Amino acid sequence: MVEPGLATAASLAAVRAAIRPGITTLELDALAEAAIIAAGGESNFKLVPGYRHTVCASVNADVVHGIPNNRPLEPGDIVSIDSGAILGGWNGDSAMTIVLEDFTRPDLVAERRLLADITEGSLWAGIAALASARHLNEVGAAIEDYIVEHGRGHRYGILEDYVGHGIGKSMHEEPPVYNYRVRPRGPEVKPGLVVAIEPMVVRGSIDTIIQDDDWTVTTADGEPAAHWEHSVAVHPGGIWVLTAVDGGAAGLAPFGVTPVPIP
Template sequence: MFGSRTELKTEAQIRTMRRAGLVTRAALEAARAACVPGATTAEVDAAAAAVIADAGARSNFKGYHGFPATACISINDEIVHGIPGPRVLETGDLVSIDCGAIVDGYHGDSAFTLCVGGWDAASAADRRLSEVTEESMWAGIAAFATAKRVGEIGAAIEDFAEREAPDLGLLEDYTGHGIGTQMHMEPEVLNYRARNMGPKVRPGMCLAIEPMLVAGDIASRTLDDEWTVVTVDGKRAAHWEHTVARHAAGIWVLTAEDGGAARLRPYGVVPVPLED
């Protein structure tokens, strides 16, 4: 899955990744808007694809090891890598959408979870599952701002999830990753605490930080399509992800419009944009 080395970017290269990140964000927002009751997942995928094409960018998911679509769209008990198709969305479905874009050879990658029909249509359990997953991601991103080792990110994710929702399951089989001239690169970014704290964090390091939590047991299996990963017990799942750069002056969330400022403020972290 991963490339062979940790790639450190120049500030100019990170600015290019910011462009890829903003295209990725726009594609996800189009997919969000298309996620209405009665829509098919293929229609949601087409909305994301149109935004990427209109920006003059390329999808980094379509064709990746044979993946047939622009976005991974995973519903209810599907954790990740769901393939868009004729499935019709229903009010109350919990949907995770993951996609990315390539701009001038550099990648963006991001994901979020929503409830079809809006969060007022969700159960309290589904809303909590998504909220804890999202906030565990932000805890990991905040840790990246001051981390000396990559493993501090996973420790922060696990600490938050265990403190706030010990009844939820934190997936261990799927991880975050380095990102840059490839979508998946070293280093592996675990979503849990490990004895090996991983490589040193250095300026120019760009990471995709992406926890996945489930409402039940963390055991999973892959369907016969060889892509879609589901929970074994049929319980629901959530997935959140951002691409984040650590540069000489601080961090910047490349796939967030404000660089992560609003969500990092409670952690005392002030993201710093790169100068033009």
């Protein structure tokens, strides 16, 4: 699953390089697709019945599953891009959140970047926990603990209706990967397990609505949201982040975890 993971990473890298005020999410969608094709893959999002785009682009109060459109992005927007690739019959899935600069509203930008940074940090906390976990639901506990510790003084909520998942021959497989502490311990963590870990964090209430397009999930109170995701493999030597070019080395370093390449 390394190749589809790297194709997915390439699509997000293309978006990161191009995103700016004035560009549309439809333009970003085309760049992501071109990167996946250049890597020898195809978009797995386009294989989902009823969905016609390479990425989901969720802006401001949209949390996940936002449909790319022709609205130019504006300074200060917080933008989550979720992308996936299929190559050789195997899938990759990853997401990131970017806040666009707005020099006229530095407080808004700082507030939104903090939300994005804490959400990304919680993702890496969950991945780090997976490296030594005996049961899968230790991941969600680590994510929640990170958000509680680093989000003190802020009204952050972790979405409960949308969680991570297994990934392999299909983009979405069992088991579910919770982003918060639950009572069951979950499946045993052992070599062969591959999961997409994806915390979705909002400022304010975790209540959401689905827009009339039947895809876009939006916060009910209109507060901003962030979404980060990586696909991670457990193998006999350790873990490897399939959708990170360095296998997750940089993100895991603060947690004292070193990813091990798949033999």
